[in-house]
Amino acid sequence: MRLVIARCTVDYVGRLSAHLPSANRLLILKADNSVSIHADDRAYKPLNWMSPPCRLTVEEDVWTVVNKGGEKLIINVEEVLHDSTHELGVDPGLVKDGVEAHLQELLADRMEVLGAGWSLIRREYPTAIGPVDILCRDADGGTVAVEIKRRGEIDGVEQLTRYLELLNRDPLLSPVKGVFAAQEIKPQARVLAGDRGIACVTLDYDALRGIEDDKLRLF
Template sequence: MLDIVIVARTLCRVRLVIARCKVDYVGRLTAHLPMAQRLLLVKADGSVSVHSDDRAYKPLNWMSPPCWLIEDPGVWTVQNKAGEKLVISLEEVLHDSKHELGPEPGLVKDGVEAHLQQLLAEHVTTLGDGWSLVRREFPTAIGPVDLMCRDSDGSSVAVEIKRRGEIDGVEQLTRYLELLNRDPLLSPVTGVFAAQQIKPQARTLAEDRGIRCVTLDYDQLRGIEPDEFRLF
């Protein structure tokens, strides 16, 4: 019988196979999985992985693309250009299906810097009474400042926003301030370093440079009340 060859880059569907099988890996080292019931996952990127009913997302064994799958009766052989092989011996196939997943929009994280920037721009008085927003993504020759604001006295304030405030963020804001303070229409410009968490070293450096640090409460910016019990 002719081998059925599926080249990794031509795969367009995710294939799910539940089978009783054993697995042998031959390459830089050898590994063996004895006969048991497992999930075999053939993804559209060409990868083939062997999963058990634990270990969360991590497979027991796998072959990353570029590789190709040769299917013989009762045996799958997955091989890459380096000559490494994943040999899957199938005793019984319980399920075999293919599924189109469609385009992947990518992971959208809740609370990333863009969300924090938008929320803080909408609630700029979090930084102080009487504050107003001049512009988000205020342009400079070395990159945009997250927020340009005016405080209650009408003075310019550059705000750099991070999820986690580290020394690199303080250095970034320092460069912005040095440049902005050369503009007579803006000077004097002070700085605020705002983040959900600020490392002690970053806070020390910022305060030494006259930069105010503000810890942001993401839920509070979103208008979500805390779950803790309060007396009043």
């Protein structure tokens, strides 16, 4: 991974056009050839990015990133404040705890608890930024991404938001809605999910296992 802090301008040329005026920013270049541009706010979310596969060329102070669709990210570097490269090695990936993994398995086997006519597309649906717990279709045939947690907090909503942003770029899947499912959902996470148009589902682990009342509570 290469980390560059630089004063730069950024232009995106593709289906839409976007411009970032001159400012100090963090540029992240990963081994998969992805490039993302960050400000010192917005938490994890980049100002702009190019997902792999893409190609980076550098001519003097101009970096041009081109993806397979011909879209371009043009970075004009005015001043480099920091430039370092780090070998991170192969990441083992996120290991879910036993409860989360079992919730995912149970829910995938019983999609009807989310709604009549819902059907599973795939568990652990792969994306460039990690697997979506469950990808499914609702009764109207719309695509839905489901993120499952034991305890639903803001980080989980942010994670699902990242998946939705990526999935909605795929014309074969778009539009993709989101469902945030957990045994307990914190009030702040519920408010954030609602603001982003993500439905929240409270999961009853025992009910899914058939021990108690066979219901989910959808809010």
